[in-house]
Amino acid sequence: MLRTINASAVRLSRPSRQLRGRVLGTRHFSCTQYHFAQRAIQYERNGEPSSVLSTITYPDLPPPPAYGVNIKYLLSPVNPADINVIQGVYPAKKAVQQFGPSEYGLVAGNEGLAIVESLGDEARNKFGLKEGDWVIMAKQQAGTWSSGLCVTAQDIIKVPKDVGEVHAATITVSCCAWSGQGISQPVNPPTAYNMLRDFVNMEKGDWVLQNGANSAVGEAVIQIAAYRSLKTINFVRNRPNIEELKKHLHSLGATHVFTYDDLSNKSTVSDIKSLAEGNYPKLFLNCVSGKDTTAMLRLLGADATVVSYGAMSKQPLSVPTSYFIFKDLRTCGFWQSRWYNQHTREERIEVMDSIIDIIRQGKLREPEHEIVTIPGTASDEDATAMVKDLMRRVEGGAGKKVLIKVEEVQ
């Protein structure tokens, strides 16, 4: 157990409606005895995260009910979709969180890894959970940018510890996001795993076409495809260090890597087509759209499916109608949130177990990441400033995946 009880944490304010959303002072809380304090990154109205987010300190959680589990978050990703939810431009609803008798707000964060701190009897007996277990969220928009929560056992899934904190924190549901940068792809392996499984029946040796191959999902697609003995034709933007990027993608298992520039050369296109030796790709995973994506369509065989999960070009997907009519092309979309809503808890666990298997075999690398800790020693004023700083960085397009760790208030 990682909890350290700090004497100063016993002095807590009773949050009042007047103070809602403001930094709270610390004073004795007279009615109930709290041992230490929780902290959440919350907002009360939609807007740019760097404007509307603040941290709030609130009393520790009461003992959980029979099916309840008190969890403490270890690592929670900052996904582009989280930003969109805060901005209010995302079709996902947050549940209002009660911080105290009269204090309410929306806690940011959709996915995260947590440790079980205490739990009710039913949660223990019917869900096989115990103190110290690692769990991830089985319910969306749980409010993971916080130090801890009381959740119901049904809404969490136990994960083995040998996959490591970063993998475990990013293995759950994912959402894509849209912004000035277009619709960006989600970051989690389930998106790659499900897209490779759910649309086209792929056999060993079959080819997959994808763009944005160096995105987080793109890299997961390369690795999971390689694990399944599928071959990949990958497209990325040209850049000064293109050879280095190609080498990196090949090291993940990419069969071929090209740039969109190659699409303007007829003989290169013909060469690319010949690679598949007549067994042309029947699956095209698209997170870009726009004219390069249209140009890639000619690399597909008849009866192919384009699955779109992002639109980094900010352009629509434009398809010559003849492809639909004469080549039997199908286009559709994938959204892990929808997948999640349309599948049972058992199906979700099955996908997670499959991905854990791949991780355990060393076939799926951790995403490049950076961990940002909101320390328990910081005041809410300082913690809020740290969060706003981080959000400004993320809004500007942080390179690496950011994982946030909100410590309990000491």
Add this chain to the structure above:
Amino acid sequence: MLRTINASAVRLSRPSRQLRGRVLGTRHFSCTQYHFAQRAIQYERNGEPSSVLSTITYPDLPPPPAYGVNIKYLLSPVNPADINVIQGVYPAKKAVQQFGPSEYGLVAGNEGLAIVESLGDEARNKFGLKEGDWVIMAKQQAGTWSSGLCVTAQDIIKVPKDVGEVHAATITVSCCAWSGQGISQPVNPPTAYNMLRDFVNMEKGDWVLQNGANSAVGEAVIQIAAYRSLKTINFVRNRPNIEELKKHLHSLGATHVFTYDDLSNKSTVSDIKSLAEGNYPKLFLNCVSGKDTTAMLRLLGADATVVSYGAMSKQPLSVPTSYFIFKDLRTCGFWQSRWYNQHTREERIEVMDSIIDIIRQGKLREPEHEIVTIPGTASDEDATAMVKDLMRRVEGGAGKKVLIKVEEVQ
């Protein structure tokens, strides 16, 4: 039996390779006794129909083999796809036809209504056919622009005479075509019937959205949808006599008719959406593409399917990627030729029977049409000139559906 034997027809040339494609003289044919002559509209190389087509007169058919059926064509549609096949820009192959011992060519025409003239024992006993039966083609690219052919019983389907010649001649397979006018829609009811049946499970009262609603398929969609108690939101181009056209479409059973101009008015779009009372269309039949079609997408509900079967705008189908991801939109194509290839003879007969039922109930009108006869009294020179004239008219975009009747040579 409509055959009239004419003494002059007995004198026939033996076609020679040297004369192939040219107008043939008439003289005694020494080896075999022919009673009269057949005529076909044929070509030896691809090109504009008005350049490459000619008629050829060739000896009457020998008695059919056991599974053979000698048929005489009554009416054969001139479809845009037939033009494309002759131009060589269509993904359909013609079988080479043998006119005599050394005479070969490609006979134009894909669909048509014929009458059985004579047949082999197996065709009679195993397929239940008899002289005088009306039949349509169960095989594509049969070469229907001719006076008669010997076919196998497997390749034809008997049709009841009470549906009338025009309905019967246009009830079979259809192909769409592409040209300077874009990809145009096919003309036959099976396209409408199958598109309404195969993609989305539609219940009574459900809504269908379509554009090009005054096209031949569009009108069939309106009628078949009305027959199935489905409601239709139909779009057409604005025009001076728009009220007249709307009245016409309403008379066929259209629930609502709008013009693409209405799409630029936000409040009209909102009004159109409210018509479906929350039960937004899940099926959108598209034969136009381009920006108006993109604008129509917002009239769809979540989880909808766009089926494209034409592209009269000559533009691609452009879809905001977010529709795929967040609204679970699917887009695909329909091509009656593919449907035909992927379904059994029994399934084809089943569709035909269903459409005949609708016709018999008076719920499906004959297409507007014009019948062009190539008379048996005309020389091949004159007949060729007539065909070329007709083709020039059709290439220029004839308004009505043209049905051709190639008479036997007298």
